[in-house]
Amino acid sequence: GQQVQQSPASLVLQEGENAELQCNFSSTATQLQWFYQSPGGSLVSLLSNPSGTKHTGRLTSTTVTKERRSSLHISSSQTTDSGTYLCASGNSGTYQRFGTGTKLQVVP
């Protein structure tokens, strides 16, 4: 079945620096989503990007489907960006698999 690996496992940044998070998945996926989980545990969907490049606010995701990888770029990081970023991939009609996440800490 689909395996999803994320890197790095953890990352510490100074406020204002950019972050680059990676997601690799083991087989062709028609769905690719990035999620954010706050330190308190609440989960939100950030981006759905099965292919190409997508922007929302300070977030940019680039997915190269044939290379089975996706990245999430966070520009000008803020302390409120601290939390865990999860990548999930899957195919339409089947369930998603999640990576183990990248824990981001942004310090002032």
Added chain:
Amino acid sequence: ETAVFQTPNYHVTQVGNEVSFNCKQTLGHDTMYWYKQDSKKLLKIMFSYNNKQLIVNETVPRRFSPQSSDKAHLNLRIKSVEPEDSAVYLCASSFDWDQDTQYFGPGTRLLVL
């Protein structure tokens, strides 16, 4: 207020008992989901459901079952809980079947003694 609501927030029970968690969304979405997040924070989707199709993660034990009365409600029943069922259960919904932009509830934390 439009959102995803879950009850209870927290539930403690003993091995072998039956539990049921409720989820309601007032977003007018057609698709709902149940996720399990274990103590290591690993997130796993359990069920995806709309009025046309139920997709089950085949790794989910049979004692788990989704129950839906209408598209705004998707409850989760666990017939006979086991210690490894202790986790946070998250409910989510999305407008369409492609799981784009899911909205999550606050979660139900289950502790099985």
